[in-house]
Amino acid sequence: MEVPTAPHSALSSLFASLHDTSSIEARMDASLTDVVDAVMGSMHAASQRNKPSMQGLLHGFPQADRRESVAWIVQAFDVMGFTDSAIFQATLLLDRYYARRTPGPISAADAQQKLLAVVCLALKVGSRDEAQVPLQQLVGHLGRGKVRYSAVVGAEVEMLGKLKFSIGTPTAHDFLETLSTRLMHHDQLCASLAEYLLQLTLIDPVLHYGYPHAVLAAAALALALTTLKAPAAAFTPLFEDLALHCPVAEVGADMTTPCCQDIYQLWVQSKITPCSFAQHLCAKFSHARYHAVASITPPLRAPSVLPPMQTAYAADPRIGGA
Secondary structure (H helix, E strand, O other), rough: OOOOOOOOOOOHHHHHHHOOOOHHHHHHHHHHOHHHHHHHHHHHHHHHHHHHOHHHHHOOOOHHHHHHHHHHHHHHHHOOOHHHHHHHHHHHHHHHHHHHHOOOOHHHHHHHHHHHHHHHHHHOOOOOOOOOOHHHHHHHHOOOOOOHHHHHHHHHHHHHHHHHOOOOOOHHHHHHHHHOOOOOOOOOOHHHHHHHHHHHHHHHHHHHHOOHHHHHHHHHHHHHHOOOOOOOHHHHHHHHHHHHOOOOOOOOOHHHHHHHHHHHHHHHHHOOOOOHHHHHHHHHHOOHHHHOOHHOOOOOOOOOOOOOOOHHHOOOOOOOHH
């Protein structure tokens, strides 16, 4: 007698449909058909298990120093041409370390070594093609020749010990990529806007770590869909795939709508009184490779329900345009 199995999700069926395509990359994706549903749930569990303690982070990492560090990561990675995924990995590693570190003074030299150490660690767990130059040369460039490579390696060892050698854990960006698989096949503008909104949350640790990262990524996508006047049907794959990560039964009441509202408030605030971090993101996402989404104006108000009622679109002439 055959053992009954759970039906495949729509995401799994999408991968199954790629088996006979001519693209080698698509056929490689098709190999995920039987495992993608389990992997989605495992990603959420690993993310929750490794998220930094909010109390530890706020006490162990002075917020002014954190803002400066995160802004430096975003700017440096942009200049060096590193991926957006690496930005999130470096930030997560830095936050996890400081959340576990015993609170106390840290010298400027030590802080700089730790910052360069997370750059190296993030690149090591990322794509093999991420770093185009040897790490020793990269450290010399980013440290302007003032930081010894051996000191950075020592900082890496210290950080790995503090993190119990658990690195490469899922980031909010990883969830954005998985939740975009079915959504963004035809809409790169929405993908870029969601990327912009998600990167904006990096500056606010309470928001960035206040929700499960799967929910945070889904909320960024939902706000992007709302802003671009997406039909209600466009939200269906988003919520179906979010349920693969974290079923409502596990996280409790719907968290996506309030998270979406919090991201909206941060977006509006960044337009009214932009900090240096927001200004850099605006410049970065004004480029054509991001479809110049930084020029898009937020809706008049945050969505009160997802998907939004079509009457809400009609009442806000600014939704969907710059």
